[in-house]
Amino acid sequence: MSTITYASPFPQDFVFGVAAASAQIEGAAFTDGKGESIWDRFARTPGKVAHGDNLDIACDHYNRFDEDFALMASLGVKHYRLSIAWPRIYPNGDGEINQAGIAFYQRLLASMERHGITPWVTLFHWDLPQSLEDRGGWTSRTTVDAFAQYARTVVAALAPVVKNWITLNEIRCFTLLAYGWGTKAPGRKESDAVVNQTYHHALLCHGHAVKAVRELGGAGARVGLTDNCDVAVPVTETPADIAAAKAWFVERNAHILGAMHGKGYSQAYLERVGTDAPQVQAGDFDLISLPTDFLGLNIYTATYVRAPKDNSGAAFEALPLPVNYPRADSYWLNLIPQAIYWAPRMCQELYGHSSIFITENGCGYDTEPVVNGEVLDLHRRDYLRNHLREVHRAISDGVPIHGYFLWSFIDNYEWEDGYERRFGIVHCDFDTLVRTPKLSARYFAEVMRLRTIL
Numbered sequence: 001m002s003t004i005t006y007a008s009p010f011p012q013d014f015v016f017g018v019a020a021a022s023a024q025i026e027g028a029a030f031t032d033g034k035g036e037s038i039w040d041r042f043a044r045t046p047g048k049v050a051h052g053d054n055l056d057i058a059c060d061h062y063n064r065f066d067e068d069f070a071l072m073a074s075l076g077v078k079h080y081r082l083s084i085a086w087p088r089i090y091p092n093g094d095g096e097i098n099q100a101g102i103a104f105y106q107r108l109l110a111s112m113e114r115h116g117i118t119p120w121v122t123l124f125h126w127d128l129p130q131s132l133e134d135r136g137g138w139t140s141r142t143t144v145d146a147f148a149q150y151a152r153t154v155v156a157a158l159a160p161v162v163k164n165w166i167t168l169n170e171i172r173c174f175t176l177l178a179y180g181w182g183t184k185a186p187g188r189k190e191s192d193a194v195v196n197q198t199y200h201h202a203l204l205c206h207g208h209a210v211k212a213v214r215e216l217g218g219a220g221a222r223v224g225l226t227d228n229c230d231v232a233v234p235v236t237e238t239p240a241d242i243a244a245a246k247a248w249f250v251e252r253n254a255h256i257l258g259a260m261h262g263k264g265y266s267q268a269y270l271e272r273v274g275t276d277a278p279q280v281q282a283g284d285f286d287l288i289s290l291p292t293d294f295l296g297l298n299i300y301t302a303t304y305v306r307a308p309k310d311n312s313g314a315a316f317e318a319l320p321l322p323v324n325y326p327r328a329d330s331y332w333l334n335l336i337p338q339a340i341y342w343a344p345r346m347c348q349e350l351y352g353h354s355s356i357f358i359t360e361n362g363c364g365y366d367t368e369p370v371v372n373g374e375v376l377d378l379h380r381r382d383y384l385r386n387h388l389r390e391v392h393r394a395i396s397d398g399v400p401i402h403g404y405f406l407w408s409f410i411d412n413y414e415w416e417d418g419y420e421r422r423f424g425i426v427h428c429d430f431d432t433l434v435r436t437p438k439l440s441a442r443y444f445a446e447v448m449r450l451r452t453i454l
């Protein structure tokens with residue numbers, strides 16, 4: 001019998017992990033002094049969330065975290081990206097600290113340490129305190145000031161055990177989708193000018209978090225932003241199409257990555273938005289442009305781009321997808337594995353990033369029953385394998401990808417989709433809260449153990 005020869009392994013220091021977020025798994029929405037979040041309010045607004053689902057129980061991780069970390073450890077997970085619930089620390093966003101919230105996360109991190117799991121902590125993953133929304137939310141610099149205080153409090157309290165910090169998760173989602181499209185909490189539909197201002201306020205919060213880690217994080221602490229950048233995949237990997245994809249990428253990411261690394265908004269961006277440009281105060285970009293240690297990228301899908309076929313003078317042509325193009329059960333999650341190759345490569349080549357982590361990558365489906373103790377989610381196994389192949393390819397091409405966090409560890413509250421959409425590699429029965437590792441969990445466990453694609 002011939003010997004199986006595996007593909008070349010990932011580097012020995014490559015980080016494999018899983019991810020989840022506080023509001024989506026913790027439950028205990030009003031326990032031990034936690035304040036109301038915008039998602040607690042939004043979920044109780046008729047018609048906003050599928051089936052009227054709320055965050056009150058979720059996966060009950062608040063009470064079951066030790067059990068969950070034991071399960072992670074049994075799968076060989078050694079790195080876990082989690083988030084802190086701002087309303088647990090400051091129930092009103094600012095003002096008085098809720099010491100019970102600090103104590104909860106200290107207990108949680110102690111459990112992770114006992115199970116040999118390294119924490120990667122995100123300071124903000126969408127659960128803004130409702131009190132701050134009542135005072136303007138992300139449209140107001142009041143939120144910026146409150147976040148600065150919150151970030152310093154959390155970093156100081158958790159610095160003894162946390163060395164990997166992420167400032168914010170997916171600025172687009174809690175700004176554009178929440179204040180422009182109205183599909184995410186708080187569900188507002190504001191003008192372009194207001195939305196552009198929310199981007200700017202989020203960038204300021206990123207800067208405050210970087211400053212907090214530098215001043216309070218202690219030796220060895222590192223920090224970066226997690227961005228869900230708009231991703232371009234060249235239709236052909238030819239110089240013309242690659243140049244077109246880069247031009248599209250620069251334009252679509254000018255307001256976040258471009259602003260951070262350009263130490264200001266580009267002239268092209270300002271001309272494009274005109275009178276809707278955000279208001280900038282003196283010193284803002286000194287804060288926004290503080291150096292980071294890594295960039296986190298949440299990669300799910302992309303747009304195909306090519307060089308124009310006419311003489312229009314345009315720099316690129318973005319192509320529509322056919323109606324029957326393959327996608328997951330989320331309407332937006334078109335299956336384009338090359339996205340996870342091109343996004344990091346462009347961030348390296350265009351912005352000079354020397355350390356990149358894939359902080360989320362995964363797929364959601366609605367019907368994944370447990371049958372005879374198993375969930376045969378072969379579609380997720382295929383998704384994972386195809387994306388890891390592109391990660392491996394990028395590393396081989398010199399792109400500095402240093403880790404990969406799969407989204408998500410467990411089925412959870414999937415925002416406006418409620419409990420209908422399942423992204424986890426562990427099945428959660430939302431009636432009994434029983435956890436069942438899926439086929440994809442067993443597959444990923446072997447990939448992590450052997451550090452190679454199987």
